[in-house]
Amino acid sequence: MKNVIRIGTRDSELALWQANTVQNKLEALGHNTTLIPVKATGDLVLDKPLYELGITGIFTKTLDVALLKGDIDIAVHSMKDVPTVLPKGVVQAAVLERAETHDVLVHKGTDFLEREGILATGSLRRKAQWLAKYPKHKVVDLRGNVNSRLIKLIENDWNGAIFAQAGLERIKLLPKDAVQLDWMIPAPAQGAMLVAGLKDNEQVIQAASELNDDHSAITTQIEREFLKTLEGGCTAPIGALAEIKNQKVYFKGCLHALDGSAFVETIKERPLTKIEGFGKSCAYEILESGGKQLMDEIKNELNNSVH
Template identity: 85%
Template sequence: MKNVIRIGTRDSELALWQATTVQNKLEALGHNTALIPVKSTGDLVLDKPLYEMGITGIFTKTLDVALIKEEIDIAVHSMKDVPTQLPKGVVKTAVLERADTNDILVHKGTDFLDNEGTIATGSLRRKAQWLAKYPKHKVVDLRGNVNSRLIKLIENDWQGAVFAKAGLERIKLLPKDALELDWMLPAPAQGAMLIVALEKNEAVVEACSELNHENSNITTLVEREFLRTLEGGCTAPIGALAEIKNKTVYFKGCLHALDGSTSVEVTKERSLNKVMGFGKSCAYEVLESGGKQLMDEIKNELNNSVH
């Protein structure tokens, strides 16, 4: 393909790292590329929690518009930010090999864990799971890109803040003493990068499909199917992790109350060749075990906090 593939990206350090990674991989395959940075609403409006903005995929929307207007040929996203329903005419072309899926705590000393303390996160999922484990703690809202969140942690009197390990590793900002939260279930598709393009742009779709990592594609598919069936989007504390070992897919999923007081969890396994619909069946199990009622309560609480 001789045409230049225009790669759309947000202009944060992490987003640029991701886009450059894709650029290098495409160029190694012989394609010509150019990076096109775009500012997203999610990066601009920092005084409101995501769920109050009533937008799914706030970090991806600006790039979606640029894609549909054909100002860019592909968009590179952190897959966990991407709504489970892609815009009309936009398709997934590749899921790159997934990085570490864990969350970590960046902290100023861990003595507070057994006492009272304040930690920061903009994620309902992290907040709910944290409060389930540490009910005495206070959780405050923290928004912005990785760099600005780290600065806010330094400037405030919080004891720590929760981040995705992969994000900090990618831009070499992972503190040596960061605490690995291996008990916290990650966001569906955490640690994975997604490339999307216009379906009609067949040459670009084909070029990018060479970068697809099949196992990462399957595990993120299962997790996102779980999320979509629970009607999560950005608005509910939903964690999910699928892993493939010896041709078997192992899945863990959870739905928590906003304050962490109750949760419904599921742990299942299924043969890799029967993976179709696995995420959906795990979600139905959660809904039938009290998850439906919990989802209704979460929606009511969020609606009341917005109005």
């Protein structure tokens, strides 16, 4: 393809790393490309928690608009930031091979885990799962890109903060003493990168689809189906992880109360050949096991905190 593929990306270091990765892979396949960085609303408004901004896809909306206006040909996203319903006319072209899915604790000494302490995170999911395990801790809101969040941790009297391991590894900022939180269920599609494009732009979709990793596409689709069925988005503490081993898909998903005091979780497995509706059925199980009531309580709490 002789046309230059314009790759839209947020302008943070991590987003640019992701876009450069896509660019290098496309160039290696013989395509001509150029990067077009844009600033997302989620990067500009840092004084409010995400759920208070009341927009799903706050980090992806700017790129969606650029796509629909024809300013870019494809957009590269951290998949966990992407709403489960894409804008009309926009399609998922590829999911790249997934990186590490776990969260990590970046800390100033782990002795606070045995006593009271202050933990920083902007994620309702991380906060809820942390408080479920460490109810004596105080959790403070932490926003910004990876670099600015690390700086804020240094500058404040917090004991630690939670990050996605993949993000820190990608830009070589993972501290040697960071603790992998293998007990914490990650965000749906954490560690995965998504390439989106316009449905009608068949040449570009075809080019981008060459980057698709089948296993990563399957596991993230199950997790996002689970999230969508629970009506998650950025507004509920929902964790989900699907893994493929020996021709089977192993899934674990959870929904927590905002303060971590209650939760419902499910652990399931299915043959790889029978995964149609797997995420949805896992979500229904959560809803029927007390999750519906929990979800209603979460929505009420969030509505009351915003108004």
